[in-house]
Amino acid sequence: MAAALIHFPVLGRGGETLTATVTNLDVHDLSRSARSYGLAAFFVVHPRPAQRLLGERIRAHWVSGTGRRRIPDRGAALELSSFVADLDEALGRLGPGAEIWTTAAREGGGPVTTFARARQILSEPGPAVLLCFGTAWGLAPEVLARATLRLEPIVGRGDYNHLSVRAASAICLDRLLGPR
């Protein structure tokens, strides 16, 4: 499995489609979570070259720059990250037949699959999976429409459901791949 953090197309507060900026701690946290759960790759998806360049500079600082010497563990995580222009570029890196799975804080865009069932699917032989997380107010409908599997929303206790993408992605990976 690989993960992707999508910055476009994502939703804004009012349901409009927008492009989100890269958040430094997203790159760190999702790389660290991806590495902890044995993912093959972590793609930061952003259409703007300047934002990808910013991300690549952050990555280089930790993978081969002075950050590597100071905190080697961080480099081992950020090595997994790469910066691509769109979802198709990420899929292309995974090879033919790779599938898109999506996450969302709310149901929508089609029927959802439980974490238990998705966990079972991942334990069996199958195509490469690109698990997509949205920034801002979540993935736009055109991304959900491309998914072969839409994960059920994370529900904690009660009806408050506004986890950060850093927290939600960690919980997803633990539910799908963590020890049971």
Add this chain to the structure above:
Amino acid sequence: MAAALIHFPVLGRGGETLTATVTNLDVHDLSRSARSYGLAAFFVVHPRPAQRLLGERIRAHWVSGTGRRRIPDRGAALELSSFVADLDEALGRLGPGAEIWTTAAREGGGPVTTFARARQILSEPGPAVLLCFGTAWGLAPEVLARATLRLEPIVGRGDYNHLSVRAASAICLDRLLGPR
């Protein structure tokens, strides 16, 4: 259950004890995770008055300032947060008999309890629990020594174990309190 994010005493890279600075996204992410999993309170523990004041200003922006009007859900999470000087002040807010539980990326400081057993304990009547997370390289030995329960480290897949505190705290709450 309540949660605490400890900024002192915590460990540095070389095992020295230090005081970490407050990270804005920690306050947001842990408040949002705490609210999603129904916690009673989230304490940011910092010995420096200027750091607590900074935290309180962040909180006020979202709970009663312009942030509240812009993103009401964020205010509902940050309402749970408060800024205290030390662990005893947090315990005092929870009332007599409150217990300290600790988290760590590695075993140490005494025997650990599995998430499954801790989950069972929380499901039964008992004293209030303050679940403590460390910033920097984790909680100092003097905090671990005060714990009535030390949670087992989070293990994903393989031996890489360097999750961010934002990711680790989310996984902990999901394992302890999430639906099963």
